[in-house]
Amino acid sequence: MVLNSVKDCVDYINEKNIKNSDVFVIGGESIYSAFIPYCNVAHVTYIDFKYEADRYMLNLDKDGDWSLELETEEETYFDIPYTFRLYKKVGKEDEHGKNI
Secondary structure, X not given: XXXXXXXXXXXXXXXXXXXXXXXOOOOOHHHHHHHHHHOOEEXXXXXXXXXXXXXXXXXXXXXXXXXXXXXOOOEEEOXXXXXXXXXXXXXXXXXXXXXX
């Protein structure tokens, strides 16, 4: 399935009644920025190293709309320390009143 816009993706998800928990956004910064308003949960690989780049993903630690819920122990891959982080959008609940 090839969809060419955020609207097309959102419409497809809604038309097919696809559960939020079955949708993952994977891409570069422009894809993340386009879809972040539609996301309630973010799974982030946090790399404790500052790379020089021309684009950066939104820093969820500095955004009041997001809360860090979980973080793994730090691990290292080729001398680069990283953790996995789970963020949830503040105040977003599912139809059962649970955060999604």
